[in-house]
Amino acid sequence: MAALAVLRSSAPARLLSGSFSVHRGGLASWQHYQSRRPFSNNKILVELNESTGVAVMKMKSPPVNSLSLDFLTEFSISLEKLEIDRGCRGLILTSAFPKIFSAGLDITEMCGKSAEHYAAFWKAVQEMWLKLYGSNMVTIAAVNGSSPAGGCLMAMCCDYRIMADNPKFAIGLNETQLGIVAPFWFKDTMINIVGNRVTEQSLQLGQMYSAPEAHKIGLVDLLVPEDKVQSTAAAVMTQWLSIPDHARQLTKSMMRKPTIDRLVKQQEADINNFVSFITRDSIQKSLQVYLDRLKQKK
Numbered sequence: 001m002a003a004l005a006v007l008r009s010s011a012p013a014r015l016l017s018g019s020f021s022v023h024r025g026g027l028a029s030w031q032h033y034q035s036r037r038p039f040s041n042n043k044i045l046v047e048l049n050e051s052t053g054v055a056v057m058k059m060k061s062p063p064v065n066s067l068s069l070d071f072l073t074e075f076s077i078s079l080e081k082l083e084i085d086r087g088c089r090g091l092i093l094t095s096a097f098p099k100i101f102s103a104g105l106d107i108t109e110m111c112g113k114s115a116e117h118y119a120a121f122w123k124a125v126q127e128m129w130l131k132l133y134g135s136n137m138v139t140i141a142a143v144n145g146s147s148p149a150g151g152c153l154m155a156m157c158c159d160y161r162i163m164a165d166n167p168k169f170a171i172g173l174n175e176t177q178l179g180i181v182a183p184f185w186f187k188d189t190m191i192n193i194v195g196n197r198v199t200e201q202s203l204q205l206g207q208m209y210s211a212p213e214a215h216k217i218g219l220v221d222l223l224v225p226e227d228k229v230q231s232t233a234a235a236v237m238t239q240w241l242s243i244p245d246h247a248r249q250l251t252k253s254m255m256r257k258p259t260i261d262r263l264v265k266q267q268e269a270d271i272n273n274f275v276s277f278i279t280r281d282s283i284q285k286s287l288q289v290y291l292d293r294l295k296q297k298k
């Protein structure tokens, strides 16, 4: 968080516009952030409303917004651009697809690949978490569909979660159902929202909660009809932005810094831990079985 705060105060918006081709239009228009990365297929659509200072980031990686290495890299770059843009104070994170917010980490990135690939992938997951959980912006998740595991983590990184009131949509950290283990920083993020007891039970059982259940345990803050998710997110954002930035940001930092520092201090060890865990034959088998089941369920 401290690192982001430094970035924000030292990088003038003019520099950002020059470096990243941000096109600014009239007051009422939306800006489109175009990524110049050659491998980018624009899996993330970002629209910044200059007059409100609110960006809407829509995940758009078919079919289910799974978090691949490419997706995560594009996500982190997009987030960093917004973070250093002084014209942007708030971020609404949502999905371009009805019914799916994000399917979590892309399981194919964790199966049958090299140790180097796993290390690069895990670093990208860490970076996504560090940037989103440590953001100085007001962040609101507009959860318009199901959101297992890494998708739930993304929502949990935000300051406030609004979910579509549909019992068919589920959210939670279901890692144990795949035979894998949520790392300590996933666990800490959840504890900070719902407390130790609920987190322990959720993680052991790999529990997925329907939207009403998630609201009941405090995993999501507000349930609204599906067609009201975006407008409610905008309204809640206005409330949050009425608080002076410096006071809100310092408070957020005070609450989250210990959790963030814990990973920062052992980032390399966490990568090594992930690689040695995911390369075990038994874990590879579990993931393959889970993936095959997913593909066969139709």
Ligand SMILES: CCCCC/C=C\C/C=C\C=C\CC(=O)SCCNC(=O)CCNC(=O)[C@H](O)C(C)(C)COP(=O)(O)OP(=O)(O)OC[C@H]1O[C@@H](n2cnc3c(N)ncnc32)[C@H](O)[C@@H]1OP(=O)(O)O
Binding pocket: 063, 064, 066, 100, 102, 103, 104, 105, 106, 107, 108, 146, 148, 149, 150, 151, 174, 175, 178, 180, 181, 182, 183, 273, 274, 277, 278, 291, 294, 295
């Ligand atoms: C002690 C030391 C510990 C150290 C730490 C070690 C390890 C930690 C490791 C990892 C942590 C991982 C966290 C994760 O995020 S794991 C991912 C968990 N995600 C899931 O379980 C979601 C699975 N998907 C679903 O439940 C459904 O797909 C979903 C509800 C999202 C959507 O359902 P729908 O019916 O609409 O769509 P499907 O037909 O099921 O899927 C379409 C298509 O997409 C493929 N797919 C779905 N999810 C994923 C995914 N996460 N990754 C890759 N691919 C996915 C699915 O297979 C279908 O493919 P196809 O049949 O069309 O080819």
